[in-house]
Amino acid sequence: MAxxxxxxxxxxxxxxxxxxxxxDRLSVDHHVADCAECRERVRAEASYxxxxxxxxxxxxxxxxxxxxxxxxxxxxxxxxxxxMQVRRRTGVAxxxxxxxxxxxxxxxxxxxxxEVRPVPVAPAEAPAVRQAVxxxxxxxxVRVGSPQEVSVAAQQYLRKPVxxxxxxxxGSSLRGWQPRELDGRDAVLLLYDVPDSRGSLHQVTVHxxxxxxLDLRGSERWKIGSTELWVASLGGVSTVTYKDQYGFGYxxxxxxxxxxxxxxxxxxxxxxxxxxxxxx
Amino acid sequence: MLxxxxxQRRDFEEIALPHLGSLHGAAFRLTRNARDAEDLVQDVxxxxxxxxxxxxxxxxxxxxxFKILTNTFINSYQKAKRGREVLNAAVAEQQTTDGVxxxxxxxxxxxxxxxLLDHSLSEDVARALxxxxxxxxxxxxxxxIEGFSYKxxxxxxxxxxxxxxxRLHRGRRLLKQSLREYAIAQGVLKEKQGDKGASxxxxxxxxxxxxxxxxxxx
Numbered sequence: 001m002a003x004x005x006x007x008x009x010x011x012x013x014x015x016x017x018x019x020x021x022x023x024d025r026l027s028v029d030h031h032v033a034d035c036a037e038c039r040e041r042v043r044a045e046a047s048y049x050x051x052x053x054x055x056x057x058x059x060x061x062x063x064x065x066x067x068x069x070x071x072x073x074x075x076x077x078x079x080x081x082x083x084m085q086v087r088r089r090t091g092v093a094x095x096x097x098x099x100x101x102x103x104x105x106x107x108x109x110x111x112x113x114x115e116v117r118p119v120p121v122a123p124a125e126a127p128a129v130r131q132a133v134x135x136x137x138x139x140x141x142v143r144v145g146s147p148q149e150v151s152v153a154a155q156q157y158l159r160k161p162v163x164x165x166x167x168x169x170x171g172s173s174l175r176g177w178q179p180r181e182l183d184g185r186d187a188v189l190l191l192y193d194v195p196d197s198r199g200s201l202h203q204v205t206v207h208x209x210x211x212x213x214l215d216l217r218g219s220e221r222w223k224i225g226s227t228e229l230w231v232a233s234l235g236g237v238s239t240v241t242y243k244d245q246y247g248f249g250y251x252x253x254x255x256x257x258x259x260x261x262x263x264x265x266x267x268x269x270x271x272x273x274x275x276x277x278x279x280x
Numbered sequence: 281m282l283x284x285x286x287x288q289r290r291d292f293e294e295i296a297l298p299h300l301g302s303l304h305g306a307a308f309r310l311t312r313n314a315r316d317a318e319d320l321v322q323d324v325x326x327x328x329x330x331x332x333x334x335x336x337x338x339x340x341x342x343x344x345x346f347k348i349l350t351n352t353f354i355n356s357y358q359k360a361k362r363g364r365e366v367l368n369a370a371v372a373e374q375q376t377t378d379g380v381x382x383x384x385x386x387x388x389x390x391x392x393x394x395x396l397l398d399h400s401l402s403e404d405v406a407r408a409l410x411x412x413x414x415x416x417x418x419x420x421x422x423x424x425i426e427g428f429s430y431k432x433x434x435x436x437x438x439x440x441x442x443x444x445x446x447r448l449h450r451g452r453r454l455l456k457q458s459l460r461e462y463a464i465a466q467g468v469l470k471e472k473q474g475d476k477g478a479s480x481x482x483x484x485x486x487x488x489x490x491x492x493x494x495x496x497x498x
Contacts, residue, residue: 052459056425
């Protein structure tokens with residue numbers, strides 16, 4: 001049956017969406033070819049649809065999207081962490097302490113079972129780590145600046161390309177930096193405020209140091225995939241150290257729980273980048 | 281031991297996360313509120329991550345995510361408004377099958393392009409979209425913003441293709457009607473227009489847009 005003017009109204013939206021079956025489509029095409037009024041109607045309606053679609057395109061919201069991206073990734077971290085705890089509860093370790101000591105294993109189990117803070121005390125900490133912990137409580141003032149300014153200053157001081165780590169949780173901020181020395185090497189201390197998973201702020205210090213050949217014996221080694229973290233707890237201060245693919249070292253220390261700090265480190269941008277490169 | 285979880289995370293970041301922008305935009309159009317849109321998409325992504333195992337790797341990830349978005353939107357974000365929505369939907373259904381239909385068709389025949397002469401109307405379009413019932417709005421967002429096919433929308437909304445078509449077409453019709461009402465309310469569009477020398481490209485007896493008036497009203 002040939003398509004007539006009165007049919008066009010019903011077929012038009014589907015026709016314009018390109019969803020008519022070939023038979024109906026052809027019959028609309030035929031009718032429109034013969035009928036100037038319907039041709040105009042199709043043209044006008046197509047043009048309207050095109051314009052309305054353009055107007056419906058959501059506005060670009062880069063800032064909101066960036067914030068959302070961070071939020072989602074932090075949410076994924078939480079999911080991973082939860083999954084890890086569930087696995088640990090069921091006896092499958094997710095994070096494997098490299099040379100797993102019994103004390104550490106016990107501490108990890110305690111962490112799950114109760115709120116007791118795990119204190120895996122390694123016998124003799126590497127001097128760099130010990131100094132980093134001591135450095136936390138030094139009272140020389142920090143030099144303040146934006147993350148960019150701090151990066152530039154640290155770079156000049158260390159004479160190496162430097163990335164200041166960014167922490168994932170919202171509300172994290174870089175407060176400033178100090179030039180320091182660690183185990184006889186130039187180092188830059190960065191001071192951050194970072195909220196833990198319950199939202200209370202902790203000071204986190206990060207020592208940036210050329211770590212090629214740096215002695216980290218004494219700290220415990222955790223493996224996350226192909227990446228290694230050296231972790232230690234000293235006098236109530238947790239430290240996590242890792243070397244990036246260039247042999248650059250980051251020593252994180254904080255009074256938050258070791259586990260919590262390790263997750264913060266794993267969530268930083270520098271860790272991700274280095275892990276991705278390594279995995280390729 | 282660690283591998284499966286890590287691989288899962290990496291897959292998810294590679295395959296699902298790139299759709300964050302689309303989801304966010306669509307959510308913004310659905311909720312019309314940046315805060316709600318963010319919360320909605322956050323929910324969707326975490327849900328998707330939890331059910332990542334059930335996603336078939338060679339199927340369409342965007343459609344899968346939008347299905348979760350649709351369900352989450354309908355279930356949690358619409359509940360509060362449900363009562364009003366049902367009423368609106370009932371009225372809308374009736375309007376599209378009543379004499380109003382004739383009226384709307386009359387609108388569409390006259391000068392549909394004339395409703396949209398200026399880009400500052402985009403806020404009006406967003407508002408008009410927000411006013412139509414959720415199911416209709418979803419169909420419009422999925423088709424006209426995201427470009428899903430009828431069949432994909434049917435899978436996302438878990439309904440027959442025929443239902444998609446009726447929701448989509450009614451949704452668009454309601455949208456057009458709202459736009460027309462805004463235009464009239466702002467004095468852009470006259471219901472009945474004499475000849476004052478204003479120019480509409482398609483001319484004839486259609487509704488006249490007086491752009492100067494329109495701009496002044498802003």
